[in-house]
Amino acid sequence: MDIADLATQSLNGLQFAMLLFLLAVGLSVVFGLMNFVNLAHGTLYMVGAFVGFSVATRTGSYWAALAAGPVAAALLGAAFYFLLLKRMQAAGPMKQVLVTFGLIFVGIDAVRWIWGEDSQSILAPTAFGESVQFLGLVYPSYRLFIIALGLAVALLLHLGLERTRLGAVVRAGVDDPVTAASLGINVDLAFFGVFCLGCALAGLGGVVAAPVLQVYPGMDVAILIPTLIVVVVGGPGRLSGAFWGALLIGMADTFGKVLIPDFSSFVIYAVMALVLLLRPSGLLAARHGS
Amino acid sequence: MIGDEDFRRHCVAAALLSAAILALVLSGYAGRDRLAEIAILAIFAMSLDVLVGFTGLVSLGHALFYGLGAYAMAAFATMLKLPAGLAIPLAVLVAALAAFLVGILAIRVRGVFFIMITLAFGQMGWAYFQRSRTFGGIGGISGIGQPDLDAIGLSLANPADMALIAVVAAALVYLALARVTASPFGRMLVAIHQNESRARALGLPVQSYKLAAFTLAGAVAGLAGVLAAERTNFVSPDLLVWTVSGEVLIMVIVGGLGTLVGPALGATIWVLLRDNLSALTPYWMLAMGLFFVAVVLFADEGLYGLTARIPWPKRRRPSDA
Numbered sequence: 078m079d080i081a082d083l084a085t086q087s088l089n090g091l092q093f094a095m096l097l098f099l100l101a102v103g104l105s106v107v108f109g110l111m112n113f114v115n116l117a118h119g120t121l122y123m124v125g126a127f128v129g130f131s132v133a134t135r136t137g138s139y140w141a142a143l144a145a146g147p148v149a150a151a152l153l154g155a156a157f158y159f160l161l162l163k164r165m166q167a168a169g170p171m172k173q174v175l176v177t178f179g180l181i182f183v184g185i186d187a188v189r190w191i192w193g194e195d196s197q198s199i200l201a202p203t204a205f206g207e208s209v210q211f212l213g214l215v216y217p218s219y220r221l222f223i224i225a226l227g228l229a230v231a232l233l234l235h236l237g238l239e240r241t242r243l244g245a246v247v248r249a250g251v252d253d254p255v256t257a258a259s260l261g262i263n264v265d266l267a268f269f270g271v272f273c274l275g276c277a278l279a280g281l282g283g284v285v286a287a288p289v290l291q292v293y294p295g296m297d298v299a300i301l302i303p304t305l306i307v308v309v310v311g312g313p314g315r316l317s318g319a320f321w322g323a324l325l326i327g328m329a330d331t332f333g334k335v336l337i338p339d340f341s342s343f344v345i346y347a348v349m350a351l352v353l354l355l356r357p358s359g360l361l362a363a364r365h366g367s
Numbered sequence: 368m369i370g371d372e373d374f375r376r377h378c379v380a381a382a383l384l385s386a387a388i389l390a391l392v393l394s395g396y397a398g399r400d401r402l403a404e405i406a407i408l409a410i411f412a413m414s415l416d417v418l419v420g421f422t423g424l425v426s427l428g429h430a431l432f433y434g435l436g437a438y439a440m441a442a443f444a445t446m447l448k449l450p451a452g453l454a455i456p457l458a459v460l461v462a463a464l465a466a467f468l469v470g471i472l473a474i475r476v477r478g479v480f481f482i483m484i485t486l487a488f489g490q491m492g493w494a495y496f497q498r499s500r501t502f503g504g505i506g507g508i509s510g511i512g513q514p515d516l517d518a519i520g521l522s523l524a525n526p527a528d529m530a531l532i533a534v535v536a537a538a539l540v541y542l543a544l545a546r547v548t549a550s551p552f553g554r555m556l557v558a559i560h561q562n563e564s565r566a567r568a569l570g571l572p573v574q575s576y577k578l579a580a581f582t583l584a585g586a587v588a589g590l591a592g593v594l595a596a597e598r599t600n601f602v603s604p605d606l607l608v609w610t611v612s613g614e615v616l617i618m619v620i621v622g623g624l625g626t627l628v629g630p631a632l633g634a635t636i637w638v639l640l641r642d643n644l645s646a647l648t649p650y651w652m653l654a655m656g657l658f659f660v661a662v663v664l665f666a667d668e669g670l671y672g673l674t675a676r677i678p679w680p681k682r683r684r685p686s687d688a
Contacts, residue, residue: 178613182652183652186652186653298610306483
C-alpha cells in the first residue's frame with residue numbers, strides 16, 4: 078500500500094465514518110435522553126432513502142430528494158413517537174427496545190410492498206458527478222461532499238448543543254432528567270424535538286448514502302449493526318462519542334477490508350468487544366442516572 | 368409440594384407435549400419435519416430463557432452456541448468420523464466450553480452493553496464460519512450422516528423418528544431445566560435478576576452464578592444445534608447470524624419470559640405462523656412484526672401469561688386438610 082492508496086482509503090474511511098455519524102448521532106442522543114435503543118432507527122434511514130429515490134425520480138433533482146428524505150423520516154419518527162413510544166414510557170426501556178425490534182420486520186416488508194424488491198439508486202447531483210484531482214489523487218467529488226456534509230452537521234450540532242438554550246436543555250436532560258424536570262424544563266418536549274431531529278438525520282443519511290450504496294429493502298439492517306457499534310464504542314448519549322466512535326469504526330471497517338479481506342467483517346465486532354472489555358461503558362462514557 | 372404457578376406451567380407443558388404427540392401421529396412427511404423443527408427451536412428457546420427470563424441477561428448472540436453445536440457435530444461426524452454416541456456429547460461440550468469462555472468476558476458488562484457484546488461475539492463466530500475453508504465457508508458442510516439407531520429400531524433419516532427424538536429431547540430438556548431453575552441454584556439466578564446489588568450484598572458470588580447460567584444456556588443451545596444439524600443433515604453460517612439470535616429472543620418473549628414452557632410455546636407459534644403466513648402472502652414478515660409488537664404491548668407475560676385466565680382448579684394445601 079503506497080501513500081496514494083493510503084490517502085484514498087483514508088478518505089473512503091472518512092466518508093463511511095461520516096455516514097455512520099449521521100445515523101449514530103440520533104441513536105446515541107436518544108439513548109442518552111430516553112435510555113432506550115431505537116432498533117428501528119435503520120428503518121428511518123431506509124425510508125429516507127426510498128422517499129428520496131421517489132422524489133429524485135419524479136423531479137430529477139438530487140437536492141429535492143435531499144430535502145424530502147429527512148422530512149419523511151422525521152414525520153414517520155413523530156408518528157412513531159406518539160403512537161407507540163410515548164404510550165410505552167411507563168413500560169420501561171426493555172419493552173421499547175422490543176417493540177422497535179418488531180418494527181424492523183414491519184418496516185422492511187412495508188418498503189417491499191410500496192417500492193418493490195429491486196435495488197434502486199439516486200444519481201449524484203451534477204455538481205458532484207465527477208472525480209476531482211488533488212494532491213496527485215483522483216477521487217469522486219460526491220464522496221468529498223459526504224465528508225463535508227458530515228463535518229458540517231457535526232459542527233452545527235456541536236454549536237447547537239453547547240451554545241444554545243435548547244442545547245443546554247438537552248444536556249440537562251441527558252445528565253439528570255428528574256432534576257431538569259423539577260427545575261421547570263419541559264423535558265418531554267425537548268426529548269420529542271431531539272428524537273425527531275435524530276430521525277431526520279437518519280433520513281438524511283439514507284439520501285446521502287443512496288448514490289454510493291444501493292437503495293434496497295434490508296439496507297436498514299445492513300447499516301443498523303455498524304451504527305449500534307458506533308454508539309456503544311463512543312459511549313451512548315454523547316455527541317463527541319458518536320463522532321469519534323464513527324471515525325474509529327469507519328476507519329477500522331475500511332482498512333479491515335483492504336488489509337485482511339478474508340476477515341473484514343470480523344474487525345468492527347472485535348473493536349467493539351475490545352472497547353467494551355477495556356472501558357465497559359464506551360470510550361467516552363456519559364454519566365447515567367441509573 | 369409444587370405451587371399453583373408450577374402446576375399451571377406443567378399443565379401447559381403437558382398440553383403442548385400432547386399436541387406434539389398428536390401431531391406426530393396424525394401428520395404427514397412435511398408436518399413431522401416441521402414438528403422436529405419446532406421441538407429443536409423449543410430447546411433452543413428454553414436455553415435462552417435460562418439467561419433472559421431467569422438470570423436477566425439479555426443475549427443477542429445466543430445463536431453462536433446453537434451454531435457451534437451444529438458445526439461441532441458436523442465436523443466430528445464428517446472429518447473425525449466419530450460415532451454419534453461420542454460426537455453428540457463432545458459437540459455439546461464444545462458449545463459449553465465456548466459459552467464458558469465467552470461468558471467470562473461478556474458478564475463483565477451490563478444492560479445494553481451486555482446485549483451488544485454478545486452480539487459482537489455472535490457475529491465474530493458468524494464471520495469466522497463464513498470465511499473458514501476448513502468448515503466449508505458460506506456453503507457449510509453437508510452430508511453429516513446420521514447415527515445408526517437400528518438397534519432401537521429408529522432412523523433419523525425418517526422424519527417421524529427424527530421428530531420423535533426431538534420431541535423427547537425437548538421434554539427432557541424442559542424437565543431438566545425446570546428442576547435446575549427450581550433448585551437453590553435457580554432461585555439464586557432469580558435473586559440476581561430481581562436485585563443484583565442485594566444479591567451481592569447478601570454475599571452471593573454473582574459473577575460465578577452468571578457464568579454458570581451462561582455456560583448452561585450455551586450447552587443446551589449446543590444440544591439444539593446438534594439436533595438441527597441431524598435434522599437437516601447440513602450446517603451453514605446461516606445458523607449463527609444475528610437475526611437467528613433475534614428470532615429466538617422473539618420466541619422467548621412472545622411465549623413468556625422465565626417460564627420455560629412459554630418459550631417452547633413461542634417456538635411453536637413462530638414456526639406455525641411463519642409457515643402459514645408465508646404461504647398466504649409474500650409480506651408475512653410484516654404480519655409477524657405487527658403480531659410481535661402487539662404481544663409486547665398487550666400481553667404482558669407473553670402468550671403463556673394468557674393461560675392465567677383459564678380458571679385452574681385450586682390445589683389443596685396440606686393445611687387445608
